[in-house]
Amino acid sequence: MQNPSWMSLFATYFIPMFTKGIEVTVPLTLISFVLGLILAVLTALARLSGFAPLVAIARFYVWVIRGTPLLVQLFIIFYGLYQIGVTIPAFPSAVIGFTLSVGAYNSEIIRAAILSIPKGQWEAAESLGMTRWQAMRRIIIPQATRVAIPPLGNSFISLVKDTSLAAVITVTELFHEAQADAAVTYSPLVMYCEAAFIYLIFSTVLSTLQSRIEKRLDRFVA
Amino acid sequence: MAMIELHNIHKQFGSLEVLKGVDLTVDAGNTVVIIGPSGSGKTTLLRCMNLLEFPTQGTLRLGDYTLEFQPGTRVKKDTLIAFRKQTGMVFQGYNLFPHMTALQNVMEGQVTVLKRSKEEARDKALRMLDKVGLKDRADAYPHQLSGGQQQRVGIARAMAMDPKVLLFDEPTSALDPELVGDVLEVMKELANEGMTMVVVTHEMNFAREVADKVVFVDHGVVAEQGPPEHIFEETTNERILQFLNKLRH
Ligand SMILES: Nc1ncnc2c1ncn2[C@@H]1O[C@H](COP(=O)(O)OP(=O)(O)O)[C@@H](O)[C@H]1O
Numbered sequence: 001m002q003n004p005s006w007m008s009l010f011a012t013y014f015i016p017m018f019t020k021g022i023e024v025t026v027p028l029t030l031i032s033f034v035l036g037l038i039l040a041v042l043t044a045l046a047r048l049s050g051f052a053p054l055v056a057i058a059r060f061y062v063w064v065i066r067g068t069p070l071l072v073q074l075f076i077i078f079y080g081l082y083q084i085g086v087t088i089p090a091f092p093s094a095v096i097g098f099t100l101s102v103g104a105y106n107s108e109i110i111r112a113a114i115l116s117i118p119k120g121q122w123e124a125a126e127s128l129g130m131t132r133w134q135a136m137r138r139i140i141i142p143q144a145t146r147v148a149i150p151p152l153g154n155s156f157i158s159l160v161k162d163t164s165l166a167a168v169i170t171v172t173e174l175f176h177e178a179q180a181d182a183a184v185t186y187s188p189l190v191m192y193c194e195a196a197f198i199y200l201i202f203s204t205v206l207s208t209l210q211s212r213i214e215k216r217l218d219r220f221v222a
Numbered sequence: 223m224a225m226i227e228l229h230n231i232h233k234q235f236g237s238l239e240v241l242k243g244v245d246l247t248v249d250a251g252n253t254v255v256i257i258g259p260s261g262s263g264k265t266t267l268l269r270c271m272n273l274l275e276f277p278t279q280g281t282l283r284l285g286d287y288t289l290e291f292q293p294g295t296r297v298k299k300d301t302l303i304a305f306r307k308q309t310g311m312v313f314q315g316y317n318l319f320p321h322m323t324a325l326q327n328v329m330e331g332q333v334t335v336l337k338r339s340k341e342e343a344r345d346k347a348l349r350m351l352d353k354v355g356l357k358d359r360a361d362a363y364p365h366q367l368s369g370g371q372q373q374r375v376g377i378a379r380a381m382a383m384d385p386k387v388l389l390f391d392e393p394t395s396a397l398d399p400e401l402v403g404d405v406l407e408v409m410k411e412l413a414n415e416g417m418t419m420v421v422v423t424h425e426m427n428f429a430r431e432v433a434d435k436v437v438f439v440d441h442g443v444v445a446e447q448g449p450p451e452h453i454f455e456e457t458t459n460e461r462i463l464q465f466l467n468k469l470r471h
């Protein structure tokens with residue numbers, strides 16, 4: 001009977017995997033998401049600026065990132081750039097890759113949210129004598145944030161799972177740990193299921209958090 | 223002394239000419255009511271007065287600023303802002319800021335644009351809300367207010383900026399009939415206090431009672447203007463008679 005040993009394998013490797021999750025997966029996700037959001041806002045504003053060179057740069061960036069696999073981008077950053085003398089360690093490489101990805105996908109979410117605010121809000125702000133930028137900052141962005149938070153939350157939860165790709169560029173995160181443990185124990189089924197289980201814990205906690213935040217925001221929306 | 227002078231104002235959207243040479247004078251302290259069929263250009267005319275739309279041709283003077291327009295004329299940002307500060311606008315759809323309370327709505331422009339201190343802005347906002355009968359709803363969000371209350375907050379928000387002129391675009395058209403009276407009452411009071419107002423409305427009783435001048439806009443021109451008695455009782459203009467007759471039914 002294999003079952004008792006499966007149980008004990010699961011128990012033995014839970015702590016190491018979970019620890020990698022907390023120590024690497026979570027920081028990788030948080031850092032990439034925060035930097036990515038900043039990039040996303042800048043990209044959205046560039047696209048809405050109406051200033052042709054900025055619009056072109058922003059569109060090009062989004063086009064390239066959305067049109068190529070994240071896995072390939074990570075390989076270019078970590079293995080590819082090495083060839084021209086640019087050596088970036090694994091973790092920062094992953095941060096760069098995920099930041100670029102978060103920036104591109106979420107810039108579209110943010111742009112759509114800004115465009116969803118009725119024209120009358122701009123007009124009310126401008127009729128008070130606000131500049132475009134004051135109207136954007138004081139009136140439009142606070143409302144657009146509320147519109148954008150649910151899809152941004154989804155994108156955040158996707159990122160937690162996508163960070164498992166960092167294993168292929170040698171970042172020792174949760175999934176990398178699972179691979180190592182599978183090799184040692186000759187029990188890939190248990191180890192990978194265990195990794196899946198831990199990802200499930202992370203994403204469930206985040207989903208719960210997300211719906212709480214959304215409920216709080218709902219109180220102010222007509 | 224005229225507060226607003228429009229001379230030969232044209233406005234074109236692409237190939238559609240909406241205003242075709244409007245001349246209009248609004249004296250300081252007067253209430254001018256603009257009436258006319260739907261699509262005749264009333265909203266566009268009003269929006270030209272605070273430069274939410276730029277006229278394609280003509281001369282526009284409001285308070286201290288005179289602007290000449292030619293197709294493609296660009297107004298410098300500072301002039302644009304200074305010009306708009308002289309006017310307050312009340313919208314058909316209220317356009318309150320939904321993420322702010324009534325009080326914050328009325329404070330916002332004072333703090334962001336006029337750079338008043340928070341305390342000063344709050345004081346003024348509370349006085350304005352009191353004036354429109356909503357001091358006790360200062361902390362309510364727009365969605366917690368009825369349409370009539372929202373529109374009165376809209377008036378308070380515009381008034382708090384101490385504008386020289388208040389512009390109203392059908393301020394009661396979106397309201398349930400029983401809520402119209404409160405809003406009109408506030409507007410009457412402002413008129414009596416000597417506020418200069420330009421009001422687009424279909425409320426003919428308001429026009430009769432409050433207006434110093436009624437302006438009938440038709441197909442992008444001022445077809446006729448005069449004191450309310452003239453427009454409502456003496457005119458022989460077929461289009462006006464037709465228009466007024468339609469409103470009664
Ligand atoms: N931004 C715009 N672009 C194109 N056409 C417009 C625009 N705004 C108004 N119009 C047109 O101008 C005409 C007059 O509109 P408007 O000034 O709103 O009339 P009113 O307020 O008297 O009903 C209408 O035919 C309308 O479709």
Ligand SMILES: [Mg+2]
Pocket residue numbers: 264265266392
């Ligand atoms: Mg209109």
